Amino acid sequence: MIGPIMIGPSSSHTAGACRLALLARHTLQRPAERAKLTLHGSFAKTAKGHGTELALTAGILGYYPHDPRIPQALSIAKKQQLDIVFDAADLGDVHPNTVCIELENRTEKSHLTGSSLGGGSIQVFEIDAFEVRFSGRYHTLLLRHVDQTGVIAHVAQVIADNEGNIATLYSARQKKGGEAMMSIEIDKRLSQYVLDYLTHLPYIRWLRILPEVISGEGHLSGTGDVA
Amino acid sequence: MNLKQLADYPGYGSELILHEEVGEERAAREDLLEKMLLRLQEMRSSIARGLSSDEPSRTGMVGWNAKTLWGADDKLRAPLMKRVQAYAMAVNEENARMGRIVAAPTAGSAGTVPGALIGVGDHLELTDEALVMPLVLAAGIGQVISQRMFIAGSSGGCQAEIGSSAAMAAAAVCELLGGEAKAAVEAATLALMNTIGLVCDPVGGYVEVPCVSRNAFFAVHAVSAAQLALAGLESVIPPDEVVSATASIGRLLPPELRETGEGGIAATPTGRRIALKMAK
Numbered sequence: 097m098i099g100p101i102m103i104g105p106s107s108s109h110t111a112g113a114c115r116l117a118l119l120a121r122h123t124l125q126r127p128a129e130r131a132k133l134t135l136h137g138s139f140a141k142t143a144k145g146h147g148t149e150l151a152l153t154a155g156i157l158g159y160y161p162h163d164p165r166i167p168q169a170l171s172i173a174k175k176q177q178l179d180i181v182f183d184a185a186d187l188g189d190v191h192p193n194t195v196c197i198e199l200e201n202r203t204e205k206s207h208l209t210g211s212s213l214g215g216g217s218i219q220v221f222e223i224d225a226f227e228v229r230f231s232g233r234y235h236t237l238l239l240r241h242v243d244q245t246g247v248i249a250h251v252a253q254v255i256a257d258n259e260g261n262i263a264t265l266y267s268a269r270q271k272k273g274g275e276a277m278m279s280i281e282i283d284k285r286l287s288q289y290v291l292d293y294l295t296h297l298p299y300i301r302w303l304r305i306l307p308e309v310i311s312g313e314g315h316l317s318g319t320g321d322v323a
Numbered sequence: 324m325n326l327k328q329l330a331d332y333p334g335y336g337s338e339l340i341l342h343e344e345v346g347e348e349r350a351a352r353e354d355l356l357e358k359m360l361l362r363l364q365e366m367r368s369s370i371a372r373g374l375s376s377d378e379p380s381r382t383g384m385v386g387w388n389a390k391t392l393w394g395a396d397d398k399l400r401a402p403l404m405k406r407v408q409a410y411a412m413a414v415n416e417e418n419a420r421m422g423r424i425v426a427a428p429t430a431g432s433a434g435t436v437p438g439a440l441i442g443v444g445d446h447l448e449l450t451d452e453a454l455v456m457p458l459v460l461a462a463g464i465g466q467v468i469s470q471r472m473f474i475a476g477s478s479g480g481c482q483a484e485i486g487s488s489a490a491m492a493a494a495a496v497c498e499l500l501g502g503e504a505k506a507a508v509e510a511a512t513l514a515l516m517n518t519i520g521l522v523c524d525p526v527g528g529y530v531e532v533p534c535v536s537r538n539a540f541f542a543v544h545a546v547s548a549a550q551l552a553l554a555g556l557e558s559v560i561p562p563d564e565v566v567s568a569t570a571s572i573g574r575l576l577p578p579e580l581r582e583t584g585e586g587g588i589a590a591t592p593t594g595r596r597i598a599l600k601m602a603k
Contacts, residue, residue, distance in 0.1 A: 100425070108429065141528060
């Protein structure tokens with residue numbers, strides 16, 4: 097709980113917000129051109145005071161929470177012709193610091209909802225209307241796939257065969273036999289070869305690898321469970 | 324691990340924290356200590372920038388407090404107190420200016436640990452190396468507390484943030500001055516117990532008022548707790564029960580008093596006027 101080293105003023109409203117947006121940025125393969133951010137609860141009420149809008153924008157630009165460019169993020173975004181809209185809404189019975197991030201470019205679209213839990217810790221719980229669970233503490237493999245028998249076992253086997261150790265795994269489907277999504281947190285990044293192999297499996301629709309956004313320095317450095 | 328288990332450890336609390344975090348392997352221990360030293364140095368550079376700057380924050384409510392105090396006459400002839408207060412505010416004014424700081428455990432409470440720990444260290448002319456293991460203990464105390472309660476002001480009020488930071492700082496200062504695990508946990512407990520009930524009511528929603536001065540007060544509060552514990556004083560209520568009590572009060576706080584900028588001093592006529600002016 098010493099850390100992160102970060103640009104102020106708030107570990108939850110600045111550093112955590114930046115990390116959520118950074119993860120959202122990586123759900124697209126190319127940089128976003130348009131972004132809509134819907135803020136809930138304390139995020140909506142105190143966004144200006146905490147630099148939340150700057151931090152979210154910085155994350156979409158690919159900056160980490162210690163980046164000295166964060167205070168200028170909105171003007172940098174403007175220069176790069178990244179069109180950002182902020183909105184406030186009641187997202188229901190969720191953590192007070194919750195944001196929904198919608199990103200778009202010419203060919204892709206993504207939707208991510210997550211919460212900033214305090215001290216810079218975060219949790220993502222929705223991507224493209226699928227339920228997920230991950231923290232940004234590890235490399236996260238996102239797999240959108242057809243709901244059929246043996247998919248989870250097969251993917252887990254491929255990861256194990258390549259010496260990937262799974263920290264957490266969450267899987268949910270929209271309906272039986274429909275589409276499903278897995279979020280898998282892995283101790284080290286999988287090689288490109290393995291990612292390519294997984295991408296080409298017949299039942300895989302879509303694969304993304306999201307970076308570890310909380311510097312992997314163990315629980316003492318502000319990455320602990322604070323919920 | 325809970326606080327009782329930490330208190331029961333025969334020796335310095337930081338040793339148990341280090342063991343729990345990285346085991347006994349030498350390279351891993353050195354790696355973690357190096358990262359802690361880096362954080363300590365980051366804290367020190369936030370302090371240096373904060374003490375020498377009077378650039379106003381974005382709202383203009385703070386920005387010169389640390390420098391002003393640092394340059395003021397020490398009428399109380401209490402140089403330790405002045406140092407601890409100035410260091411703590413220096414960090415939080417850097418934070419309010421969107422400068423670089425180390426969250427401990429949060430950014431809004433980031434001045435307490437460096438204010439107390441580096442303040443006492445400098446007062447006694449100790450090296451940064453002497454502060455590293457106490458900082459490990461501070462991190463560990465924060466980690467243990469955070470497993471049982473919210474540390475965000477939006478979840479548990481200011482008591483959750485500044486209470487955690489004061490507890491972490493109290494334990495660190497206690498160990499720095501020779502206190503073993505038992506005394507350090509008592510210091511943390513006394514600090515937390517005497518922070519209970521504090522609400523999060525930042526004016527206009529900015530991490531400035533009362534946050535900057537509050538870090539000065541609670542850095543001194545942490546040093547007080549360390550002093551009591553080093554003298555052998557103990558909390559009547561056991562440490563883990565104090566954490567639970569803090570958590571339950573956090574749950575009782577209405578949203579107005581949890582970092583929404585809608586209650587307490589934020590809701591005073593002047594607080595509202597400032598908020599309106601900033602919204603324009």
